Amino acid sequence: MPSLWQRIKTSISPVRSPIFAAAPTQKVRMDIAGRRSSPPSYTSDPEKSGAQISVTIISDPEELTTKKKLNVFDKITRLAGSSEVFFIMMALIAVWVLLGIIYGTTDTWQIIMQNASSIQVYVTDILLIRQQQNASRSLMTTLAEIQSRNKTCERLLRQIPGCQWMETHKDDPKELLVNGRPVEDEVEENLYMVNGRPSRFQYVWTKTCHAVSTVLGSLWAFIFYWIGILVWVGIGKLYDFSDTWQLYINTAVAVVLTFTSVFLQNIQQQQEDSLEKCLEYALKIDAEVEHRLRELTEDFKPNPIFEIAPPPRGRLERYIDNFADAMGSMLGVVISVVFTIAWVAVGPLLQFDDNWVLIIGTFTGLVGFIDGFVLRNLYCREEKIVGDEFNRIAWSDRKVLDLLNVEVPEKTMGKRKMDTRISIATGDALGSTAVSVGAVGFVILLLVIASAMQWSTTGQLLCNTPTMIIEGFLLLVLIQAHNIANEERGVEFNGVLKRRLLLNSYVHSLDGYM
Known part of the structure; x- marks a missing residue:
């Protein structure tokens, strides 16, 4: 067991290692x-x-196994993705709106929202990175466990007379029924049983989240967002492109950022919890298959350790991963605390003026801007890795079922609409390594401009405005990526469960004994 110091060190600066499980x-x-x-x-x-x-x-x-118990930071991450936290954040926005109605929509009222939103989105980005890393590692470890048992089941099946390819293929392919019903019907019922009967609130909330995420992740939401930005640019001359004009868009985008970031974390936690339940159920069916085969063969050789090797990474991808590992750990929190203390300390020197108030929002906004692109890059790469691993499991399952001459009906994804394909292409482009590196260069350019302007209010707003606008759009892209991943995971798990139900039905129909 690792020492206390080793556990603290891992939580502060995690080490990437291969995924494996027996x-x-x-x-x-x-x-x-x-x-x-x-x-x-x-x-x-x-x-x-x-x-x-x-x-x-x-x-x-x-x-x-590489699946570990959640530490305190992981539990905080899960809590932050709960529906309760989402409603609390929406209530705080409502309070801010109410204060604006009562006391007027002053510049200070707007700056408070912008700073609070920048800090909140910055923290949420850290938690989103941690959430993505935890979910990916947990999912890949479960898939390694499935592959481990697949190896054993294939070995045990080959020991049973009549389960050889030449024997099973003498007759037509077997059309198995699961509990006397077509496998498709059994899959639907089992999925319903796994998820359980939701309460009325849970049902309405899940349906609402699905509808909202579908709208926000659509091409039309992307277009509407940029139309709003163009309208703001168009009225700039009326306001002489003043600081007040910049404050308006910053405030509007701040509200969007707060809503979309917390909403994204909530729907991702819902997806993670649902998929975890489904895969745990698939593992139970796998255990029944293995148990029955061990009954028939009296072979108790332990299941092998199955390792999923990490994919090759280029130098830039390693830099991105190192940044994500740092920001998605307690180290990211420590950096935030240190900067906040320094910001408070310089308050008296700047006489707590508007420039001082903007500093914290500028820092969190610029770092959060980079976090957003890093997160999108991680999503793109991790989704490909997970998709490839599901394909390997499908190939391994078909290999066993083909040995038994059992046909596997497969459910495939239908052809996507043109607007969906365009939005996916947009998300993939923003998730490229080159764009993540470009985001860092863009931030450096803004820092140079703000320094040349002696970090005046205008200089800081120039740092805040473009980054907030782009990050707001990026969060819509992340919601779209979540929707696509959720759809693909549903199809992939449907296949995993279907093949396990077929294999379970087959092995329990065997009445021979060696």
């Missing part, structure tokens, strides 16, 4: 000596079993 080995405990003279009637409920032996599933606690 599925917990299912063991059969026999209460009678000798080999069985007749096949048992298998059931998962010992009280209903008429078998001559008592069967118990035992999971080996010593199996290796």
Whole structure:
């Protein structure tokens, strides 16, 4: 077990390592000596079993896996993605609007919103990076566990007479029914059982989130957003392109940023929780398959460790990952705290004027701007890795089912509409490594301009305005990426569950015994 210092160090500066897992080995405990003279009637409920032996599933606690327990920072990240936090943030925006109605929409009222939004989005970006890293590592570890058990099931099936390719393919392909019903019907019912019956509030809230995310992640939302920006640019001459004119757009975008960032974190947490439940259910079916095969073969060799090697990365991608590892850890929080303390300390020197007030928003805005592009780059690369791993599992499953001459009906993604393809292409372009590097160069350019203007109010607004506008659009792109990933994961898991139900039905139909 790692020491306290090692755990603290890992939480502050995480180390990237290969993903690996060994599925917990299912063991059969026999209460009678000798080999069985007749096949048992298998059931998962010992009280209903008429078998001559008592069967118990035992999971080996010593199996290796990269799936770790959540630390305090991880628990905070999950809490931040809850619906309760989302409603609290919306209530705070409502209070700010109410104060503006009562006391007037002054420059100070707007600056307060901009600074608060910049800080909130900056913190949320850190949590989004952490959320993405945790979800990706947990998902990939589960997929490694599935592959580990696949290796064992294939090996055990080859030991059973009649399960060889030449034997099973003498007849037409088997059309298996699961519990006497078509596999598609069984998949739908099992998915319903896994997710459970939601309360009325949960049902309405889930449907509302889905509808809102579909709208925000659409090409039309992208177009409407930029039309609003062009209208603001068009009225600039009426305001002589003044600081007040810049404040207007900064305030409007600040509200958008606060809503979309918290909403994104909430719907991602919903997706992560749902997928985790579904995969846990698939693992239980896998365990039943392994258990039955071990009953038939009396082979108790442990499941192998399956490792998913990290993909090759270029130098720029390693820099991006190092930045993400730092910002998505306690180190990012420490940097924020240090800067905040320094900002408060210089307050008396600047007489707590408007420039001083803007400093914290400028810092968090510029760093949050880079965080947004880094996050999009991570999404693009991780989605490809996860998609490839699901494809490998599908190939491994089909290999086993083909050995048994069992046909696998597959559900595929339909052709996407033109507007969806355009929005996906836009998101992919913004997630490229070159664009992430370009974002850093853009921030450096803004810093040079602001320094030349001696960090005046106008200079700081020049740093805030373009970065907030682009980051607002980027969050819409991230919501669109979430929608696409959610749809793809649904299709992929449907296939995983379907193939496991078919294999489970097949192995429990075997009545032979070696």
